[in-house]
Amino acid sequence: xxxxxxxxxxxxxxxxxxxxxxxxxxxxxxxxxxxxxxxxxxxxxxxxxxxxxxxxxxxxxxxxxxxxxxxxxxxxxxxxxxxxxxxxxxxxxxxxxxxxxxxxxxxxxxxxxxxxxxxxxxxxxxxxxxxxxxxxxxxxxxxxxxxxxxxxxxxxxxxxxxxxxxxxxxxxxxxxxxxxxxxxxxxxxxxxxxxxxxxxx
Amino acid sequence: xxxxxxxxxxxxxxxxxxxxxxxxxxxxxxxxxxxxxxxxxxxxxxxxxxxxxxxxxxxxxxxxxxxxxxxxxxxxxxxxxxxxxxxxxxxxxxxxxxxxxxxxxxxxxxxxxxxxxxxxxxxxxxxxxxxxxxxxxxxxxxxxxxxxxxxxxxxxxxxxxxxxxxxxxxxxxxxxxxxxxxxxxxxxxxxxxxxxxxxxx
Numbered sequence: 436x437x438x439x440x441x442x443x444x445x446x447x448x449x450x451x452x453x454x455x456x457x458x459x460x461x462x463x464x465x466x467x468x469x470x471x472x473x474x475x476x477x478x479x480x481x482x483x484x485x486x487x488x489x490x491x492x493x494x495x496x497x498x499x500x501x502x503x504x505x506x507x508x509x510x511x512x513x514x515x516x517x518x519x520x521x522x523x524x525x526x527x528x529x530x531x532x533x534x535x536x537x538x539x540x541x542x543x544x545x546x547x548x549x550x551x552x553x554x555x556x557x558x559x560x561x562x563x564x565x566x567x568x569x570x571x572x573x574x575x576x577x578x579x580x581x582x583x584x585x586x587x588x589x590x591x592x593x594x595x596x597x598x599x600x601x602x603x604x605x606x607x608x609x610x611x612x613x614x615x616x617x618x619x620x621x622x623x624x625x626x627x628x629x630x631x632x633x634x635x636x
Numbered sequence: 637x638x639x640x641x642x643x644x645x646x647x648x649x650x651x652x653x654x655x656x657x658x659x660x661x662x663x664x665x666x667x668x669x670x671x672x673x674x675x676x677x678x679x680x681x682x683x684x685x686x687x688x689x690x691x692x693x694x695x696x697x698x699x700x701x702x703x704x705x706x707x708x709x710x711x712x713x714x715x716x717x718x719x720x721x722x723x724x725x726x727x728x729x730x731x732x733x734x735x736x737x738x739x740x741x742x743x744x745x746x747x748x749x750x751x752x753x754x755x756x757x758x759x760x761x762x763x764x765x766x767x768x769x770x771x772x773x774x775x776x777x778x779x780x781x782x783x784x785x786x787x788x789x790x791x792x793x794x795x796x797x798x799x800x801x802x803x804x805x806x807x808x809x810x811x812x813x814x815x816x817x818x819x820x821x822x823x824x825x826x827x828x829x830x831x832x833x834x835x836x837x
Binding site: 437438439440441443444446447448450451452453458460461462463464465466467471473474475476477478479480481482483484485486487488497498499503504521522523526 | 640664674686704724
């Protein structure tokens with residue numbers, strides 16, 4: 436029915452999460468109507484994203500270049516580490532303005548059913564940071580999602596840190612976050628309170 | 637908060653209809669997770685769409701090259717013309733498999749408030765087709781949207797055709813379409829019935 440370039444874009448857009456065939460068609464026809472420059476700006480933004488963004492060598496947050504913006508920021512407290520599953524979670528926490536430390540992005544949560552084991556996440560890298568004598572870490576705040584996999588990951592990491600660095604205190608975001616939800620969707624206030632009221636694990 | 641290439645894509649995606657800032661952020665992080673090839677396929681599809689798709693010289697449907705697929709199809713009845721506002725409307729009608737004629741895409745509907753006057757649409761081109769002695773048109777089915785602007789456009793075109801080619805019958809899609817709705821969203825059955833039961837205007 437559609438000309439091949441139209442069908443091709445509809446197919447590509449349909450692969451995006453939450454975008455069905457009808458929405459993909461609407462977006463495609465929208466792009467047909469806008470100027471070439473506007474459409475190319477979107478195409479270029481996608482290309483640039485993949486070409487220029489990589490993972491920070493220290494915390495595995497998204498970065499342009501070897502270090503992310505937070506690891507480059509000398510004002511951030513090196514003694515305080517916040518462990519999150521994904522870069523989006525880091526952004527949610529930054530939005531609360533309640534955290535002045537640094538981050539460690541695991542790249543997911545432990546889930547043996549889905550084949551995600553400790554070696555698939557940046558857990559060893561976390562242990563290396565925590566036990567590094569040149570950069571003493573005082574506290575690790577575990578901010579994995581309050582879901583089954585997130586809680587399991589938190590317990591696993593807490594045990595691992597205690598084993599390797601008994602003097603580092605390990606804390607967990609306070610309850611206040613609705614259980615079973617996703618950290619990415621929490622409002623700033625709730626997430627800020629959960630951060631302030633973090634408890635020992 | 638975000639690195640510039642990430643913020644740039646979020647901004648570009650937010651310009652799409654129905655895509656807010658949160659959705660744009662989700663889509664951006666999804667694209668960060670997929671392979672480079674998958675992301676580039678989307679970017680290329682957008683570029684190709686704009687580079688390869690233009691308007692058919694005859695009916696102003698979307699086309700690769702000078703003529704659209706329908707105008708290239710010799711089996712389509714040249715004596716029967718269906719007038720629609722936009723290329724998406726043509727696709728909706730094609731989906732009913734009830735129409736064997738050809739199309740004429742106006743590129744919108746008359747709306748003086750929005751500054752859309754007859755000369756902004758392909759109305760003169762429609763009159764030229766209808767009055768062309770080498771390609772006799774027997775009937776023009778006006779399938780503009782059943783909205784205020786669509787109805788006004790239908791009446792305007794019907795009068796214009798009657799003035800120039802009194803022997804051409806002008807019809808309108810039957811009621812059956814919910815008034816105030818958009819043709820693009822009609823289901824095949826309703827739209828098919830509206831087409832079968834079209835009435836003289």
